[in-house]
Amino acid sequence: MSSAHRRDAATTRAAILRAGVEAFTRFGFDGVGVREIAQAAGVSAMLVNRYFGSKEGLFAEVVEVSMTDRTVLGGDPATLARDIAATLVRRTSPAADDLSPFLLMLRSAANPRAAEILRENIERHVEAHVHEVAPDTRGTDRAAVALALIAGFWLLRKVIGSSALNETDEKTVEATLTRLFEVLLPGPASRG
Amino acid sequence: MSSAHRRDAATTRAAILRAGVEAFTRFGFDGVGVREIAQAAGVSAMLVNRYFGSKEGLFAEVVEVSMTDRTVLGGDPATLARDIAATLVRRTSPAADDLSPFLLMLRSAANPRAAEILRENIERHVEAHVHEVAPDTRGTDRAAVALALIAGFWLLRKVIGSSALNETDEKTVEATLTRLFEVLLPGPASRG
DNA sequence: TCCACATGTCTACAGTCGTATACTTCGCTC
DNA sequence: GAGCGAAGTATACGACTGTAGACATGTGGA
Numbered sequence: 001m002s003s004a005h006r007r008d009a010a011t012t013r014a015a016i017l018r019a020g021v022e023a024f025t026r027f028g029f030d031g032v033g034v035r036e037i038a039q040a041a042g043v044s045a046m047l048v049n050r051y052f053g054s055k056e057g058l059f060a061e062v063v064e065v066s067m068t069d070r071t072v073l074g075g076d077p078a079t080l081a082r083d084i085a086a087t088l089v090r091r092t093s094p095a096a097d098d099l100s101p102f103l104l105m106l107r108s109a110a111n112p113r114a115a116e117i118l119r120e121n122i123e124r125h126v127e128a129h130v131h132e133v134a135p136d137t138r139g140t141d142r143a144a145v146a147l148a149l150i151a152g153f154w155l156l157r158k159v160i161g162s163s164a165l166n167e168t169d170e171k172t173v174e175a176t177l178t179r180l181f182e183v184l185l186p187g188p189a190s191r192g
Numbered sequence: 193m194s195s196a197h198r199r200d201a202a203t204t205r206a207a208i209l210r211a212g213v214e215a216f217t218r219f220g221f222d223g224v225g226v227r228e229i230a231q232a233a234g235v236s237a238m239l240v241n242r243y244f245g246s247k248e249g250l251f252a253e254v255v256e257v258s259m260t261d262r263t264v265l266g267g268d269p270a271t272l273a274r275d276i277a278a279t280l281v282r283r284t285s286p287a288a289d290d291l292s293p294f295l296l297m298l299r300s301a302a303n304p305r306a307a308e309i310l311r312e313n314i315e316r317h318v319e320a321h322v323h324e325v326a327p328d329t330r331g332t333d334r335a336a337v338a339l340a341l342i343a344g345f346w347l348l349r350k351v352i353g354s355s356a357l358n359e360t361d362e363k364t365v366e367a368t369l370t371r372l373f374e375v376l377l378p379g380p381a382s383r384g
Numbered sequence: 385t386c387c388a389c390a391t392g393t394c395t396a397c398a399g400t401c402g403t404a405t406a407c408t409t410c411g412c413t414c
Numbered sequence: 415g416a417g418c419g420a421a422g423t424a425t426a427c428g429a430c431t432g433t434a435g436a437c438a439t440g441t442g443g444a
Contacts, residue, residue, distance in 0.1 A: 006410090006411085007409090007410060007411065007420080007421050007422075008421090009420080009421070012421080012422085027302070028302035030222045030223070030302065031222070031302055031303065033400075033401065033402080034401085034402065034403085035400090035401090035402095043422075043423090044422060044423050044424080045402090045403085045423095046403075046404090046422080046423070046424090047421085047422065047423090048402095048403095049402080049403060049404085050421085050422085054402075054403080055401095055402065055403090105352070106298075106301065106302070106347070107301070107302040108302065109298065109299070109302075109347065109351045109352060110219070110220035110222065110223055110298070110299040110300065110302055110351070111223065115351060115352055115353070118352055119352045119353050119354065119355075122352065122354060123354070123355055123356070127354075127355075127356050140356055140360065141356065141357065141360040141361075141364055141365050141368060142368055143356070144348065144354060144356035144357045144360070144365075145341075145345065145357075145365065145368050145369065145372070147344070147348060147354075148341065148344035148345040148347065148348045148349075148357075149337075149340065149341045149344055149372075150344065151343075151344040151347055151348065152339070152340035152341055152342065152343040152344025152345070152347065153337065153340040153344070155298070155301065155340065155343055155344065155347070156336065156339060156340045156343065157340075159301045159302075159307060160297070160301060160307055160310055160311045160314065161307070161311050162311065162314060162315070162319075162336060162339075163311075163315055163319075164315070164319050164332055164333065164335070164336035165333065165336045165337075165340075168332065168333040168336070169333075172333055173333050173336075173337065176333060176334055176337050176375075176376070177337065179375050180337070180341075180372055180375060180376070183368075183371050183372060183375065184368070184372070198440090198441090199390080199391050199392075199439090199440060199441070200391090201390075201391070204391080204392085225430080225431065225432080226431085226432065226433085227430095227431090227432095235392075235393090236392060236393050236394080237393090237432090237433090238392080238393070238394090238433075238434090239391085239392065239393085240432095240433095241432080241433060241434085242391085242392085246432075246433080247431095247432065247433090
C-alpha cells in the first residue's frame with residue numbers, strides 16, 4: 001500500500017495545486033516552503049518544481065485558479081450592496097475559515113514578485129469582470145475603491161484580528177458596509 | 193575616521209530604530225534581515241540584538257514609534273472627510289514614497305507574530321485615538337471601517353499597484369473617497 | 385596614566401530555504 | 415514478460431537566516 005496512490009500525473013498535479021491554494025492562502029508566499037506544500041499533497045518536494053517550474057510558478061497558478069472560480073460578486077443589482085455586505089461580514093466571521101482570494105492577496109502582497117503576479121491577475125480577472133458589470137467610465141474607479149474596502153475589511157478582521165471589528169454587533173457593521181456599497185455600486189443611480 | 197562616529201549608545205540605538213522603520217515599512221518583517229538593517233544603520237548586526245533583544249523586539253518598537261507620531265487624522269470636523277480623502281490620495285500617489293504605518297502594517301501582517309504585535313498596537317494607539325474623537329458607541333465601528341478603507345486603498349494603490357486606481361483621475365477618486373468618509377465620520381450627523 | 389566597563393565587532397552554529405542532479409520505481413506497450 | 419519512458423524520490427549544495435559566545439576597542443573616571 002504505502003500511499004495507495006496509483007501514478008497519475010494529472011491527479012498529482014491537482015493535489016499539489018490544491019495544497020498550494022490552501023498553504024499560500026493561510027500563510028502567504030513567504031510564509032510557507034515547498035517542502036511543506038509537498039507534504040500536504042502527499043508527495044516529494046521536487047515534484048513542485050517538476051510540475052510548476054518553481055515555487056513562483058506554482059504561486060502564479062494558485063493565484064490564477066483562486067481568482068477565477070470566485071463565488072463572490074454578482075447577483076441582482078437591486079440588492080447588490082446588501083448582498084455583498086452580508087457575504088463579506090459572514091465570510092470574515094471569526095469562526096469561519098475561508099480560502100478567500102483576498103486572504104491570498106493580503107498575505108502574499110509583501111513579496112514584490114508575488115505582488116507583481118497578483119497585480120497582473122487582478123487586472124486580468126477581477127477588474128475585467130467588473131468592467132462587464134459596470135462598463136461606464138465612472139464605474140471603474142468606484143469598483144476599484146469597493147475592492148479596496150473589501151480587502152481592507154478582510155485584513156483588519158481576519159489577518160490582524162481587530163477587536164473593534166470583532167467585538168461589535170455584526171448587524172451594525174453590515175449596515176455600515178451596505179451604505180458604503182450603495183454609494184459605490186452603480187445600481188441606485190447615485191449622483192456625485 | 194573610518195565611520196567617524198563617537199560611541200554613543202542612545203544615538204546608535206536611534207539609528208538602528210530609524211533604519212528599522214524604513215526597512216520594515218519598505219520590505220515587511222519577513223522581507224528584510226537584521227544584517228541589512230544593521231548595515232543601513234552603519235553598525236554590526238549583533239547590535240540589533242543587544243539594543244532590542246531580537247528582530248521581533250526591534251519590530252515591536254518600530255511599530256510603536258510608527259503608530260505614535262502619526263500626522264494623519266485630525267483637523268476640523270467640518271472638512272474632515274475631504275481632508276482625509278485628499279491626504280490619502282496625495283500620499284498614495286505613485287511618485288510619493290512614504291513611510292506610512294499603513295504600509296508597515298500591510299507588508300508585515302502576513303507573519304503571525306508581527307500580526308499580533310500590529311494588532312496590539314492598533315488597539316492601543318489608533319483605536320484609542322479614535323475613541324477620543326468619537327466617544328459614542330456607534331462611532332467606534334464606523335471608524336474601524338474607515339480604517340479598513342484606508343488600509344485597502346493603500347494596499348491596492350501602493351503595494352499591489354492596481355492600474356484601475358493609478359490610471360484614473362485623482363480628483364475623481366478623491367471625490368468618491370470623500371463621499372465614503374462623509375458617511376463614516378461622525379461630523380455631518382449622518383443618520384442611518 | 386591606567387583601569388574598568390560600556391560599546392561594538394567577528395566568528396560560528398544550527399537551521400531553513402529553493403532547487404539542481406542523480407537515482408529509483410512504477411505502468412504501459414510491444 | 416521485457417524494456418522503455420514517465421512518475422516520483424533521495425541527496426546534496428550554496429545561500430541565507432537569527433542569534434549566541436568570544437573577542438576587540440574606545441572612553442570616562444580614578
